[in-house]
Amino acid sequence: GDSVTQTEGLVTLTEGLPVMLNCTYQTIYSNPFLFWYVQHLNESPRLLLKSFTDNKRTEHQGFHATLHKSSSSFHLQKSSAQLSDSALYYCALSDNYGNEKITFGAGTKLTIKP
Amino acid sequence: GPKVLQIPSHQIIDMGQMVTLNCDPVSNHLYFYWYKQILGQQMEFLVNFYNGKVMEKSKLFKDQFSVERPDGSYFTLKIQPTALEDSAVYFCASSRQGEGTGQLYFGEGSKLTVL
Numbered sequence: 001g002d003s004v005t006q007t008e009g010l011v012t013l014t015e016g017l018p019v020m021l022n023c024t025y026q027t028i029y030s031n032p033f034l035f036w037y038v039q040h041l042n043e044s045p046r047l048l049l050k051s052f053t054d055n056k057r058t059e060h061q062g063f064h065a066t067l068h069k070s071s072s073s074f075h076l077q078k079s080s081a082q083l084s085d086s087a088l089y090y091c092a093l094s095d096n097y098g099n100e101k102i103t104f105g106a107g108t109k110l111t112i113k114p
Numbered sequence: 115g116p117k118v119l120q121i122p123s124h125q126i127i128d129m130g131q132m133v134t135l136n137c138d139p140v141s142n143h144l145y146f147y148w149y150k151q152i153l154g155q156q157m158e159f160l161v162n163f164y165n166g167k168v169m170e171k172s173k174l175f176k177d178q179f180s181v182e183r184p185d186g187s188y189f190t191l192k193i194q195p196t197a198l199e200d201s202a203v204y205f206c207a208s209s210r211q212g213e214g215t216g217q218l219y220f221g222e223g224s225k226l227t228v229l
Contacts (some may be wrong), residue, residue, distance in 0.1 A: 009156075035217065044205055044220040045157065088156060092218070094209075102147075102209060102218055107156035 002027045004093050004105035012111045019063075019078040021108045023091030026072065033094040034067050034074040037104075040087045048089075049076070081112045116140040120206050120221035121188075128229050132194035135224045137206030139189055146189045147207040147218065148181065150174055157205065163189065193226075201228045 003026045013019060025032065033052050039045040051058040051067040051074065058065055063078045074091060091105040119138040127133050139146055148160040161171040163181055178197070183189040189208075193200055203223040 037218070039157065044222050045218075046220065047217055050217065090157065094217075102145075104157070104159060109156070 002093055002095055002103040004091050004103050006089075006091055006105035006108050008108050009106065010109050010111070012113060013081050015083055015112055015114055016080050019076070019081045019085065019110065021076040021089055021091075021110065023065075023074045023076065023105060024072050025074065025091075025093045025103075027093060027095045029095035030069075031095070034065075035092040035094070035102075036063070036065060036074075036076050037090040037092060038087050039090070039107075045088075045090060083112050083114065086110060086112045116143075116219050118206055118208055118219050118221035120204075120224045122224055123222065124225045124227075126227045126229065127196060129198055130195045132192065133196055133226060135191045135193075135204050135206075135226070136188040137190070137208075137221060139206070139208035140210070140219055143208035143210045143219070145209045146181075146183065147209075148191050149205040149207065150202045151205065151223075152202045160191075160204075196226075196228045198228050201226055 005024045007022045036049040037045040038048045049058050049060050049065050054067055054069045065074050065076050067074050088107050088109050090107045093103045121136045146163040149157045150160050151157040159172050161175045161181055162169050178193055180192045203225045205223045206221045207218040209218050
């Protein structure tokens with residue numbers, strides 16, 4: 001079946017430094033949708049980014065990610081971390097044009113310190 | 115944007131009792147999910163549901179758990195009997211088949227406290 005791997009469970013960074021959260025996936029389908037969801041403390045997860053197009057950079061709210069089908073990756077990046085970026089981040093996969101179920105990674109807890 | 119409503123937002127019950135968590139998904143959505151999140155931890159998949167059937171469930175979805183959506187009304191998660199380790203926030207989510215994105219829309223969560 002499908003799987004999503006987020007290698008870091010916890011990431012702690014100092015404000016102003018760049019952010020990179022890793023996400024790799026496995027699927028038998030050739031047209032997956034990849035997502036990043038963000039969950040702030042005491043809130044429900046919400047969509048941050050999504051992508052379907054190979055090698056195209058997607059940006060939202062200062063974050064960006066590029067789907068690379070050759071390496072099955074969809075890493076989340078930001079050039080300069082802010083305190084408000086502290087949250088749980090989930091990478092997720094939907095395959096076959098979104099007609100199948102959505103698979104979430106285990107999540108990465110990002111903590112930004114002053 | 116589309117809203118998923120969850121009722122109740124918070125429930126406190128005694129161990130061994132039954133609890134039903136209700137979810138009103140986005141009106142034209144067909145896939146439904148329940149996730150469990152223990153305080154301070156990551157969210158974990160419980161079950162997904164489509165066309166009146168459980169499609170997939172995780173190891174967390176114990177025999178005491180059941181889901182249904184009778185006659186297109188609320189999508190419910192029932193726990194009978196409850197145990198102390200069931201204390202968590204339960205998130206419902208829904209998605210629309212064929213939209214081409216599979217994006218999930220989450221409710222605000224139902225916080226369950228088992229005493």
